[in-house]
Amino acid sequence: MTRDTRPRRGQIPTLLTILTTSTLLTLSATQNSKRGIAYVGNPHVPDNALLTSTNTPLIWYYNWAPSPPREVPSANLEFVPLIHGLDEASSESTGRQLSNLPDSSRHLLSFNEPDGTTNSGGSSISPEDAAQSYIEHIVPMRNGNRAWKISQPSVTGSGNGLDWLRRFNESCYELDAENGCPADFIAAHWYGAFDGLASWLGTLDEFYNTNGSRGEGEGMKIWVTELALPQQDAQVTVQMMNLTLPYLDQLDYVERYAWFGAFRADDANEWTGDGVALFDDDGGLTELGALYMGDGFSEGQKGEGEGAAGQLLANWRMMLPPLLTAVWFSIY
Template identity: 30%
Template sequence: MVLLVPLSLCLSLLFASASFAKNAKRGVSFPSSNNQADIQNLNQTKSEISWQYDWGIYPAPFLAESGIEYVPMQWGAGGIENLSNAMASQQSKHLLAFNEPDFDQQSNIDPNFAAQLWMQYIEPLKSSGIKLGGPAVSSGATGVPWLQAFFSACSNCTIDFIPIHWYGVGVEGFYDYMWQVHSQFGNRTVWVTEYADTSLNETDVESFLNQTTTYMDGLDWVERYAWFGYFRPENGSAYSKFDLTSSS
């Protein structure tokens, strides 16, 4: 028969912990289209994971029942009129905002329009004590300029933390980008909600993951992070967290 076995590239550091202690920073990005047993397995193991998200505002039932904090995301402009009810029904304490709005293959929102949406639908949530995460731009050439335009257009917006995405090879570029966003936008705290070393060498990726998790655990302005992603390998990627192992 074929058994699904979770294989963390970081092994003991990211997921497993002999003490069973949760790490408030460490999360997973887990699309609800993935295998339900994967997230259930994670919750039942010696996991340090304390939060999860799936790029939506409502969790699938198996995510809601996993025992891991679910953080809603308003991915794009669609359905934003339902956001307030979604947050209230889940008693959520954090919100992630627009997903890579600078990228035409993601939420693709003009920064001025994003500012209007924010003031109409997101800013009022602050009165309920919800911590508001700004738009999560890509780490490509359009990302920081988009975020600069958004901050200029939304000077009255309350942005408690900035989610960031980063993909590349090697820790230096990742560290430089984190510090750039942190310092350029008012020294706000940061959530790294998507990041991965895109090398196809598993040893290099494991080294990157070990180094970066230790580094971020030591930065007080990095509040949370989630590796991309808690998936099964595809297209030769070395950054996925699950593998298929055959056993008879």
């Protein structure tokens, strides 16, 4: 006897059912993600389309500035602004840029590597000057219309960075004995091997949460906003990422992290080397890039098209597997 496998009335899924199921599958894959990108500028539209596609594991990005780059549409990713130095903190222009950001932007980074030099991308600010500016210009944003969640300055991952943070917080309490320099999360940088990363994160957690003034259960989360293994070949870097991703994903006090390398290998600078690049010279995902993007992405995969039409095609192709899954389970 042959089983009648034709769908009966009421079993044929509607387009709305399919799209809803697909959306839920996509959301379930990303809702617990911590992953983002430190965006240094990628002029290739297909690369950016792939990073921001509907099934991306990335949930946020930043570009060391208070406003987002034109190249990255932020509909699927939260843009996180950064106030780089003293001039930006006191500028009325910065305030206007922040007020024009979409409602999805709720977190604010402050003072990029103040213990570093301007030649290396740091803001080169003394702890005393940083504390004064932070209290005067950054802290009021926590109580403004948007109620920004703000980070303390993000120092280099070094002994100099830790010493700078100690002096900064001492200056904060000298200026405001009751509140110091309040913050909602910690921003950390790390360039190096996995064991050094684990040690540095443990040091910051101890400095702020174990030995800090916050009470039980009030510890601040850490965002690793710059992360890479510079000047190593691709295989060594892949090994480092294989250790790093599951470690950061399971570490309770790490809330978000961003890899420094959302560019093509031939666009890498001399200091980082091309081993950190998520894309090869032709725009395909490197082995590292496929690992960072996770399930559903493969080495050599490229984004498609130019502009909105190309993005739509790329999104549709990425949605096809969950759509077919939705159809199958709706019928059977």
